[in-house]
Every structure is written in structure tokens, then in C-alpha cells.
Amino acid sequence: MDHRGMNCLLAVITFLMLVEFSQTLSVLKARQVTDATNQQLVDPAITDPKAIHADKIMWYTQDPDQQDHIRLHCTFAVEGNEFEVLQDFETAEGQKGFVARVPFMQKIVIVFRGYDSVVPLSWDVVPIDFGRPFPRCTAHNQCTTGRGILQLYNSARIATDNWAVAKQAVNATGLKFSVTGHGIGGSVAQLAALDLGTQGLVHYAHSQAAPRSMSPTAARILSEVFQGESGQHAVANHDYFPHMIPRSKDFVRVNSAVWIFGNRTEWMRNCHYYAENIACLGNGTSIQDNYYYFTPLGQCGSADKGF
Secondary structure, three states, X not given: OOHHHHHHHHHHHHHHHHHHHHHHHHOOOOOOOOOOOOOOOOOOOOOOHHHHXXXXXXXXXXXXXXXXXXXXXXXXXXXXXXXXXXXXXEOOOOOEEEEEEEHHHXXXXXXXXXXXXXXXXXXXXXXXXXXXXXXXXXXXXXXXXXXXXXXXHXXXXXXXXXXXXXXXXXXHHOOEEEEEEEOHHHHHHHHHHHHHHOOOOOOEEEXXXXXXXXXXXXXXXXXXXXXXXXXXXXXXXXXXXXXXOOOOOOXXXXXXXXXXXXXXXXXXXXXXXXXXXXXXXXXXXXXXXXXXXXXXXXXOOOOOOOO
């Protein structure tokens, strides 16, 4: 598919998402439509013995707190615990989000909300440019992303004066620094992780439901900075949105793949070493699953999950 066709596809998907979004707000549903517990996938392309062995290790034997860590980045909600919003941001390009101090997570977190504008994003391939020298990531070595994703991130970066409030909070508190986002916001969070992580500022990079938006070169740099649990991309059940942009020479998945599945996304598996492992991506058939990452749409920030 050429970039013009991809832009048309995104416009259609954006419209469908807005229709579904309005329906969901009118009646908050209490659970996923898809329960993928008995539909786990196996990727026949993964033949690396090291990866096959690692993927058979149950996540809770590696780190019993790992699922809670991912859940908190998805929901920011634990009963009896609060977080403080240090800064809100909203740009003319359509990027919304906030910077939060989350004491019980011991983190300062930049949260990128999903994109809900009727204006379709451009997926024209452009060199990554954060307004600073970045020798490892240039047009010469094909370190690229989608134009719209880059515009969203840079608009937020500029609006927040290069994340001045977040950086000051980290310096003042000694807390860890993290980024997270959902959907298109997840793709923007990945760019934030690339920008801030390569400067040695951000410690954790999380994204949920994000479509492919980085070139192999950019993905490789990101994976070198954030390894294992420090950089994870979660997909819930059979969410369609991560499959929206096909794998190509320009767009690949990033970070460690995590699949959360089941009626309340209570089950989880890790896919190590290969971000494109379909065993952690679902089959991409459900629009509804995009709205349920531990917490139903509209419940983020609340300890009440609506179940």
C-alpha cells in the first residue's frame, strides 16, 4: 500500500473510531467483547531457540509485580492511592496529555492521550527530528517515522518547553521518569521515549494499542535503550488498532511485546526478543478490545473498573 492509500485508510478508521467512541460514551460497557483466553496464537516464524525458551517462562516467575506495573501505566488507578497532575497539555495539532506525579509508583509520568481529531494523520515517511543533534538517528541511516506522529510529539514537546516541568519534578523528587500512551498516543509515547531515553532522562517506556510508526533503525535504537520490562508494548485480546499500519520497510513494532487477554485482561504473556511475534499481538479483529486495557474507556484514573 502506498502512503496515499494508507492516509485514506487511516481517515476511514478514524471515522469509525469516532462513531464507536460516541456510542461507548453513551453506554459504558463493563467488559471486553473478545475473551481470547482459549485463542492464544503461536508464531511459526519464531525459530530462535533462545526466544522460544524465554517465551515459555511464566511472567510471574520473572517478576511477580510486572502485571501491576503494566496495569498502572494503562490505568493510573489503584484504590486508595492518588496521583497529582503537574501539567496538562493540548496542542493545535491534536495532542493531549498530562504530566503526573505518582507517589505509589515512585514515578513522574508523561501521559499521551489518544488522537480523537477528525483530521487524518499523515503517514508520509519523514526523518525523525527533535530539534536537536541526534547523530545516531538521521535520514542517512533511515531513522524515520510517520509525519503525523512526529508532528504530534514535537507539538507537545514545544508546548511544554521540552518537558521542563517533568524534568524539574524528577530532579526535585528523585523519582523515576516514565512515558506512556494509548493508541496513537502510544506511538507518540514511543517517540518521546526515543527522544528522552537517548538523553538518559527517561527510565521506562510503555505503550498500549499503538500502531507501527517507527522504522527498523529507530526501533533498534529504542530497544537498545529500553530492554525487557523497561520498555513494553501491550496489546489487549484481539484489538484491531495495533494492526492498523502494516509491517513494512518503513514501519515496525518496537520494544518488548506483551499480550494481555481474557474477560478482564487478567491473563498475560511476554514475547521476548521479537517485537513482531504474533503470539503477543492478537488477530486484530476487534474494535471493542481497543477500549479495554484493564479498565473500560472512561474509567482511567478511577479505582472503579466498572466490572
